[in-house]
Amino acid sequence: MNQVMLVGRIAHDLVLRTTTTGKSVLSFSLAVPQAFSADDKADFLPCVIWNQGAENMMKHCEKGMLVGVxxxxxxxxxxxxxxxxxxxxxxxxxIRFYAKAQKKPVQEPFFMKPDIQQPIMPREGG
Known part of the structure; x- marks a missing residue:
């Protein structure tokens, strides 16, 4: 029996190709966390999906998304x-879609750092 089930994150941007016979094919890497890894290591496993599955994945998936295959x-x-x-x-x-890509929130600084290269000039008339 040759069957594998994996859950991981899509490791790079997806590219859909078409073969000379007109079939759709999508290749991607799946980052699967290693069990019992102390430093969050992952195995990057090459995956291929064909035809309608490839087209659906291209429409609904993106880099960083959690999927099960x-x-x-x-x-x-x-x-x-x-x-x-x-x-x-x-x-x-x-393929099963579990969670969208984790986007890191952009944090605006709450204060401005002074430019220490420029001297502070006193205000005129003050």
Missing amino acids: TGRLQRRMYESENMKNYIVEVIVSD
Whole structure:
């Protein structure tokens, strides 16, 4: 049996591609936290989703979003610079959307720091 279930955050911006045969494909990395890690380490796992799933994910997901994926592991080979490279990736069959990306609130300073390079000039007439 080859089945994997993962929950993690989308690690980079999504890019939807179309194959020469007209199929939609979306590749992404899923940052999955390592259990029992003292310093919040994560594994970055390559994932691929095809067809309507790829199009839906492109519409509804963004970098940093928490998702759950179900799929199977696939090992494939590709060549670059006359070298054979092997990769194991998750072929996603189902995706669940759990939470939007965590946006850090922009905090405005509540005071202005003085510019110590400029001397303070006394007011005239005062």
